[in-house]
Amino acid sequence: MMTSFMRRPILPSPTGGEGRAAPGSLLMILFLSILFLILPALSARAAMNIQEVTSPKGITAWLVEDYSVPVIAIRFVFDGGTTQDPPGKEGLANLMTGLFDEGAGDFDSEAFQIKLDDAGAEMSFDAARDGTYGSMRMLAEQKDAAFDLLRLAVTHPRFDQAPIDRIRAQVLSGIISNERDPNTVAQRKWLRAIYGTHPYSRPDQGTRQSIATITPADLSAFHKANFARDGLHVAVVGAIDAETLKQKLDAVFGGLPEKQALIPVADVEPKLGQQLEVNYDLPQTSLQLAYPGVKRSAPDFFAAVLMNEILGGSTFTSRLYDEVREKRGLAYGVSSDLVDHQHADALVVTTATRSDRAAETLALVRQVVKQMAEEGPTEAELAATKRYMIGAYAINNLNSSGAIAATLVELQLDRLGIDYMQRRAALINGVTLDQVKAAAKKLLSVEPAVMVVGPAAGGKG
Numbered sequence: 509m510m511t512s513f514m515r516r517p518i519l520p521s522p523t524g525g526e527g528r529a530a531p532g533s534l535l536m537i538l539f540l541s542i543l544f545l546i547l548p549a550l551s552a553r554a555a556m557n558i559q560e561v562t563s564p565k566g567i568t569a570w571l572v573e574d575y576s577v578p579v580i581a582i583r584f585v586f587d588g589g590t591t592q593d594p595p596g597k598e599g600l601a602n603l604m605t606g607l608f609d610e611g612a613g614d615f616d617s618e619a620f621q622i623k624l625d626d627a628g629a630e631m632s633f634d635a636a637r638d639g640t641y642g643s644m645r646m647l648a649e650q651k652d653a654a655f656d657l658l659r660l661a662v663t664h665p666r667f668d669q670a671p672i673d674r675i676r677a678q679v680l681s682g683i684i685s686n687e688r689d690p691n692t693v694a695q696r697k698w699l700r701a702i703y704g705t706h707p708y709s710r711p712d713q714g715t716r717q718s719i720a721t722i723t724p725a726d727l728s729a730f731h732k733a734n735f736a737r738d739g740l741h742v743a744v745v746g747a748i749d750a751e752t753l754k755q756k757l758d759a760v761f762g763g764l765p766e767k768q769a770l771i772p773v774a775d776v777e778p779k780l781g782q783q784l785e786v787n788y789d790l791p792q793t794s795l796q797l798a799y800p801g802v803k804r805s806a807p808d809f810f811a812a813v814l815m816n817e818i819l820g821g822s823t824f825t826s827r828l829y830d831e832v833r834e835k836r837g838l839a840y841g842v843s844s845d846l847v848d849h850q851h852a853d854a855l856v857v858t859t860a861t862r863s864d865r866a867a868e869t870l871a872l873v874r875q876v877v878k879q880m881a882e883e884g885p886t887e888a889e890l891a892a893t894k895r896y897m898i899g900a901y902a903i904n905n906l907n908s909s910g911a912i913a914a915t916l917v918e919l920q921l922d923r924l925g926i927d928y929m930q931r932r933a934a935l936i937n938g939v940t941l942d943q944v945k946a947a948a949k950k951l952l953s954v955e956p957a958v959m960v961v962g963p964a965a966g967g968k969g
Contacts, residue, residue, distance in 0.1 A: 556906075558916065558926050561750045563757040569742035570916045570926060571753055574909065578648040580746035582658070583913035584761075585639040585921065587739035591707040591773045591851075592730065597722055599714020601640060601734075603672075603679060604727050605633035608642070610671035612660035617671045620657070629654035631661065637708060638850040639921070640734060645910060648747035651756070659760045662735065667727045676719055683713055691794065694786040694961040702778040702798060702957050708852060736768040737761060743916035745909040775851045781955040785964070793866035793962030794858070797873065800951050801846055801853025804922045810939050811947040812855075813846060817893050818885045819877070819948075820844030820857055831876050832859060838869045855951055863962045870960070881952035884945030898933045 559571045593600045609624065609631050610617040624631060629646040642662065646654035686692040696711060703709035713719075740761060744753055778798055802812040813821075820828035820843045832842045842859035857877070861869040885893075905915040919928050 556912075556929075558929075559750055560926055561744075561753050561757070563754040563762070565737075565758045565762045567737060567740065567742070567757040567761050569744055569753060569757055570920065571743075571748070571750055572745045572912055572916070573747075573749060574745060575747045577909075578747050579645065579909060580648055580651055580654075580744065580748050581643070581645045581909040581913045582742065582744045583641070583643050583910070583917050584740060584742040585641045585917055586734050586736070587639055587741075587768065588734040588770050589636050589639045590710070590712045591637060592734055592771055593707070593710065593714070594726075594771070596718055597714075597726055598710050598718040599679065599712070600718075600722055600726060600730050601635040602712050602714065603675060603719065603722055604665075604667075604730060605635045605640060606675040606679070607667055607671055607727065608633045608661040608665050610675065611666035611668050612657075613664045613666075615660070616666070616668065620660075623653075623657055627653040627657060629657060631658065635712060637712070641917075643910065643913075651748065655756045655760055659763070662760060663763045665727075665731060667724045667731075669724060672722075672724060672727070676722070679713055680716065680719055683711075683716055683719065686713070690786070690788040690790060690961060694788075694794070694959065697786055698784060698796065698959045701782060701784050701959075702780075702854075703776055703852070704779065706776040706851075707773060708776065708849065732765065733769040736765040738766060739768040739770070740764075741917050741920040743913040743920070745913045745916075773851055778852060778854050778957065780957045783958045783960070786959065786961045787964040788962060790962050791863065792860045793863045793869075793960060794860045795866065795870055795873065796959040796961075797857040797877075798957040799855040799857075799877075800954055801848070801855050802947070802951065803853055804848055808943060808947050808950070810935055811943040812951060814890060814893055814897070814936070814939055815880070815885065815944045815948045815951070816844050816846050816855060817897065818889050819880050819952075822893075822896075827876050827880065828857065828859075828873065832869060832872055836872070838862075838865055838872065842873070857956075866960065866962060870958070877952050877956075880948050882949075884941070884948045887941055890939075890941055890944055894936050894939075898936055901929075901932065 556572050556574075559573070560568060561571045562568045588601070590598075590601045609620060611620050615623060627646065627650050629644055629650070631642075631644045633640065633642045635641075642658075644654060644658050699709045714722075742757065742761075748756075778800075780798060780800070802809050806812075818827060820826045823829065823841070823843070826842075826844070828842045828844060832838050833840065839859045839861045842857070844855060844857045847854045847856055857873060859869065859873065906912050919925075925931075
């Protein structure tokens with residue numbers, strides 16, 4: 509089960525960048541040396557042959573055939589996710605994802621788990637804001653048994669009362685634990701402050717009260733409404749050919765309803781220009797700032813991504829890291845991320861510092877952001893960032909069959925086209941310095957929403 513706050517964009521901020529060099533960063537130099545030694549071996553994956561496979565029943569998947577190891581990985585998602593939880597039933601999607609391997613078809617929980625072990629298959633499901641994801645990794649020689657178990661889980665989950673009660677107890681334990689965690693409490697207040705009553709403001713795990721009301725009938729109704737073929741996106745990587753996959757797609761998903769019955773979800777603009785203080789007696793103060801974001805389909809998306817990478821996306825070489833961590837030692841880490849939801853977007857800066865230096869750190873972050881908004885990056889910063897982002901894509905997204913399948917699903921969700929990997933370098937290289945400066949001015953000139961979590965100013969919380 510997963511209850512993530514953000515879905516990272518399909519063009520993620522790399523964990524280490526080639527932008528502005530951090531003074532004395534021997535670790536970064538070593539990292540880059542290793543990276544470019546192994547890059548040629550991984551770059552072949554970026555040129556992989558992606559096939560679009562459509563089954564007789566019209567189910568489409570992206571396939572990468574790979575017989576280097578006798579393994580098959582499948583990743584899929586149904587549109588909807590936790591935004592589809594009915595009011596008063598928050599946590600429904602999350603609870604459901606914990607039950608697909610707890611009995612299906614004629615097999616109760618124990619029997620189904622034994623069958624999975626016998627097939628040598630690993631299966632998992634998770635609920636995100638805008639989709640319900642599923643994955644399976646199997647041995648090619650046992651694909652018939654594995655795909656049949658996946659079929660049962662997807663089309664005929666049992667939702668027996670005993671597993672429901674057991675998984676509900678696990679979720680409830682997490683909810684109670686989170687009620688005592690200052691950062692989780694603060695994050696929920698943050699979501700309510702910037703999203704208001706929108707479904708994005710609700711806790712994915714639900715509440716004590718909402719979890720207690722969920723029944724087998726609720727789970728079955730949610731499954732029927734969300735698990736349908738028109739909202740399905742599938743990617744498969746491994747030792748399987750296109751004709752065989754067509755048969756398996758119909759076998760696994762062909763028995764589902766044709767159309768989803770989703771609750772409409774409106775787009776929402778995060779409420780910026782506010783400061784939220786959450787007072788706790790903590791040794792560190794956490795800071796979070798939200799600025800406008802950019803839609804994945806927007807013409808200036810790549811300009812915004814390159815700008816963000818230079819601002820705070822790169823772990824060791826961003827401007828924020830250089831000013832906050834390297835020069836002043838105010839924090840162990842500081843980062844900025846482009847948040848890409850289906851119905852909202854934002855650029856979020858996060859860091860944590862000693863409570864007695866929180867005001868200084870916040871002022872410095874604002875100063876760095878202001879400078880980027882007014883001046884933008886340099887030509888050298890932009891050129892280095894382009895090189896890194898192009899070169900590191902395979903390492904970040906294509907380093908295993910499961911990672912490839914996950915990447916292909918996200919490409920489908922973002923409607924980027926099956927040839928995106930071939931076009932990506934040209935799209936990045938085509939961004940000009942003026943476009944990046946314009947993106948910086950557009951996104952960073954706005955007064956942000958700010959959250960400060962820690963002791964109250966002048967005393968303990």
